[in-house]
Amino acid sequence: MLNKFKLVVFDLDGTLVDSDLALVKVGIEIARHYRQREGANIDDYLYLNGPPLNESLAILFPHDDIELTRQKYYDLAGTTIDDVSIFKSTLLVLESLLAAGVTLALFTSRHRRAMELILDKYDLNKYFSEIIAGNDGFAPKPSGEALTHIMERLNFSGKETLYVGDNWRDVGVARDAGTRIAFIKSHRRKPDETLVVDYELKDIKDVLEVVLNE
Numbered sequence: 001m002l003n004k005f006k007l008v009v010f011d012l013d014g015t016l017v018d019s020d021l022a023l024v025k026v027g028i029e030i031a032r033h034y035r036q037r038e039g040a041n042i043d044d045y046l047y048l049n050g051p052p053l054n055e056s057l058a059i060l061f062p063h064d065d066i067e068l069t070r071q072k073y074y075d076l077a078g079t080t081i082d083d084v085s086i087f088k089s090t091l092l093v094l095e096s097l098l099a100a101g102v103t104l105a106l107f108t109s110r111h112r113r114a115m116e117l118i119l120d121k122y123d124l125n126k127y128f129s130e131i132i133a134g135n136d137g138f139a140p141k142p143s144g145e146a147l148t149h150i151m152e153r154l155n156f157s158g159k160e161t162l163y164v165g166d167n168w169r170d171v172g173v174a175r176d177a178g179t180r181i182a183f184i185k186s187h188r189r190k191p192d193e194t195l196v197v198d199y200e201l202k203d204i205k206d207v208l209e210v211v212l213n214e
Contacts, residue, residue: 011165012108089205142172
């Protein structure tokens with residue numbers, strides 16, 4: 001049986017790993033050093049997952065130099081690595097897809113240094129044929145530039161590619177690059193009912209149904 005997709009590209013935070021606790025801790029710690037916007041709460045700290053860091057930090061800490069708050073974020077990223085957990089079905093999904101002959105890649109908005117800490121912690125590098133981080137020189141999400149680059153590097157078309165993410169920007173990435181999108185609904189964020197996706201998933205393990213059993 002032929003797989004519906006030959007290339008599956010994953011987002012990282014909120015898709016393969018749960019980094020919400022780490023993001024909240026980083027946000028709270030930055031707020032000890034810089035003045036956050038009035039009325040900021042946990043939902044605002046969770047906003048650190050998704051948009052480019054410059055965008056989210058500028059909204060959270062509008063009174064301070066973005067270079068200072070960004071450096072503080074980078075300094076703290078390694079201290080909260082133990083608060084980043086891997087979703088229980090992630091390894092099963094990655095191993096099952098590889099066993100079925102599917103090529104895997106990763107595209108995340110996370111800074112490469114912080115990304116590598118997570119990948120090393122769970123030995124995830126070995127699963128991916130191509131990895132692109134948020135500071136690798138490509139246009140930020142929702143641009144599909146990085147995803148298009150991955151497809152070109154690995155010689156797959158948009159019709160052969162599935163992008164898996166949990167944020168509206170991930171939907172934009174897939175649309176811009178001409179691929180299908182599998183959208184994992186977050187349990188902690190209010191869903192955007194206006195999003196139009198190809199596949200709506202409750203859990204990362206549902207990717208197997210989309211790719212292998214459809």
